Amino acid sequence: xxxxxxxxxxxxxxxxxxxxxxxxxxxxxxxxxxxxxxxxxxxxxxxxxxxxxxxxxxxxxxxxxxxxxxxxxxxxxxxxxxxxxxxxxxxxxxxxxxxxxxxxxxxxxxxxxxxxxxxxxxxxxxxxxxxxxxxxxxxxxxxxxxxxxxxxxxxxxxxxxxxxxxxxxxxxxxxxxxxxxxxxxxxxxxxxxxxxxxxxxxxxxxxxxxxxxxxxxxxxxxxxxxxxxxxxxxxxxxxxxxxxxxxxxxxxxxxxxxxxxxxxxxxxxxxxxxxxxxxxxxxxxxxxxxxxxxxxxxxxxxxxxxxxxxxxxxxxxxxxxxxxxxxxxxxxxxxxx
Numbered sequence: 587x588x589x590x591x592x593x594x595x596x597x598x599x600x601x602x603x604x605x606x607x608x609x610x611x612x613x614x615x616x617x618x619x620x621x622x623x624x625x626x627x628x629x630x631x632x633x634x635x636x637x638x639x640x641x642x643x644x645x646x647x648x649x650x651x652x653x654x655x656x657x658x659x660x661x662x663x664x665x666x667x668x669x670x671x672x673x674x675x676x677x678x679x680x681x682x683x684x685x686x687x688x689x690x691x692x693x694x695x696x697x698x699x700x701x702x703x704x705x706x707x708x709x710x711x712x713x714x715x716x717x718x719x720x721x722x723x724x725x726x727x728x729x730x731x732x733x734x735x736x737x738x739x740x741x742x743x744x745x746x747x748x749x750x751x752x753x754x755x756x757x758x759x760x761x762x763x764x765x766x767x768x769x770x771x772x773x774x775x776x777x778x779x780x781x782x783x784x785x786x787x788x789x790x791x792x793x794x795x796x797x798x799x800x801x802x803x804x805x806x807x808x809x810x811x812x813x814x815x816x817x818x819x820x821x822x823x824x825x826x827x828x829x830x831x832x833x834x835x836x837x838x839x840x841x842x843x844x845x846x847x848x849x850x851x852x853x854x855x856x857x858x859x860x861x862x863x864x865x866x867x868x869x870x871x872x873x874x875x876x877x878x879x880x881x882x883x884x885x886x887x888x889x890x891x892x893x894x895x896x897x898x899x900x901x902x903x904x905x906x907x908x909x910x911x912x913x914x915x916x917x918x919x920x921x922x923x
Contacts, residue, residue: 617644622651622671622698622707631680631688632716639676639696639709643669648701653678656711657692658758659856660685671698680718682923685760685813685857685911690717720761723811723914723921725798727790727892730759730766730911735789741770741781749909760813760857760911767815768896769907778823780906782895785913790892796836798889802917805864805884810848810892811921815909818855821902824910825849825895828867830888832880838890844869845876846884851899852908861920 620642629635639651646669653662663683664676680688688694696709728735730749737748749767752758759765770780787798802808814824825847832843846867850860864884870876892913898906914921 614645616647616700616703616705618642618705618707619644622696622709624696624709624712626712627710628713628715629680630715631718634679636677636679637712638674639671639678639698641671641698641707643671645669647703649698650701651676651696651698653694653696655686655688655692655694655714658686658689660688660694680714685859685923686758687720687761687923688714688717690714720912721921721923724801724917725790725915727913727915728766728785729761729913730764731762733764737766738784738786739781740784742777742779754909755907757815757909760815760909765813765815765909765911767907767909768894769905770896770898771905772898772903774901774903778897778900780896780898782893784891784893786891787889796831796890797834797887798915800886800889800915800917803886805867805886807918808864808886809861809916809918809920810864810913811859811861811916812913813857813909813911814850814852814860815857815911816852816854817907818853819904819906820851820853821899821904821906822852822908823849823897823899824852824908825897827870827876827893827895828864828889829876829891829893830879830885831890832885832888834888836890840875842878842880843876844879844881845893846870847876849897857909857911859921859923861916 622639622641625638629637646667648667651664660682661684662678662681668675682688693711693713695711698707749765752763754767768781772780787796800808827845827847829838830844831838847870848862848867869879894910896908
C-alpha cells in the first residue's frame with residue numbers, strides 16, 4: 587500500500603466529538619434526575635430580582651413550565667426540550683404570558699409537564715415581596731383606576747356596568763384594583779348592539795388637546811393594546827373604534843366623518859392581551875356611524891376618541907359581557923408585559 591493511500595485513510599478517520607445530541611438523550615428511558623426547584627424562597631421584582639427554576643431529566647423531551655400565581659391566577663409560560671433546566675435557562679423576572687399581573691405578597695409556584703409523559707413536577711412556592719412594575723406605554727388611554735372619571739356611555743335598552751370594585755361577578759382586574767365591565771341581556775332576535783362607552787382624547791390625556799398626540803403619523807407603527815376578559819360563552823364581540831375628526835373642528839360628526847374599527851370575537855375565558863396596529867383597522871360599515879370619511883384615509887393626528895361597543899354574536903341570547911383593562915397606545919411594537 588502506498589504512502590499516499592495511507593495518508594488518505596488516515597485523513598478519513600472519524601472525529602471523536604459528536605456534533606449532535608447523544609441517541610440516549612433522545613430515545614433513552616425517561617427519568618427525573620433532579621426535581622424541579624426554585625433558586626430562592628422570596629423575590630423582589632421591583633428591585634430587579636428574578637427566580638431561576640431548575641430541574642434535570644435523563645433525556646430530551648418537549649416540556650412546558652408554567653409559573654402560576656396562587657391568588658391572582660397570573661401565568662408565565664416557558665416551553666423547550668432541553669434535558670437540563672439550569673444555567674439560567676428559565677430565569678423568571680416577574681413578567682406574564684397571561685393576565686392578570688402577579689400581585690405583591692402573593693406566592694407563586696412552577697409546574698413542569700411533558701408532551702409525551704404523564705409526569706408533572708411542582709416546585710416549592712416563592713413569595714413575591716414586590717411585584718414587577720407595569721411596563722411603560724407611550725400613551726395610556728385608561729386603566730380605569732379613577733372612579734371619578736366621567737365616561738360617555740350609551741345603550742340599547744340594556745345595562746352597562748362600570749366596575750369600581752376589585753371584583754365584578756367574581757372577576758378581579760388584570761392590573762391594579764379596577765377594570766371596566768360591559769354587560770347586556772338580549773334575546774335571539776334583538777339588536778346585536780348592546781351598549782358602548784366612549785373615551786375622548788381630552789379625558790384620556792388630561793390635556794386641552796382635542797386629539798391624541800402621537801409621535802408618528804404611520805398607521806403601521808401605532809399599536810392599540812388592551813386586556814380583555816371573556817367568560818367563554820362565545821356570545822360576545824367587542825368592536826374597538828377610533829373616531830377621526832376629518833375637518834378638525836373639534837367635533838366628531840358620525841354621518842360625515844370616518845370611524846376605523848377592529849372587531850374581536852371574545853370567545854375565550856379569562857384575561858387576554860389584545861394588540862393590533864392602526865393599519866389593521868377598517869372603515870366602519872354602519873350607515874351614518876362613521877362609514878363616510880371625507881379625506882378617504884387614516885389620519886392619526888385627527889383621532890378624537892376611542893370607542894368600545896359590546897355586540898352580541900348572531901343567534902345567541904342571554905347575558906353577554908366583557909371586561910376591559912389597561913388600554914394603551916405603543917409605537918413600533920405591541921405592549922410587552
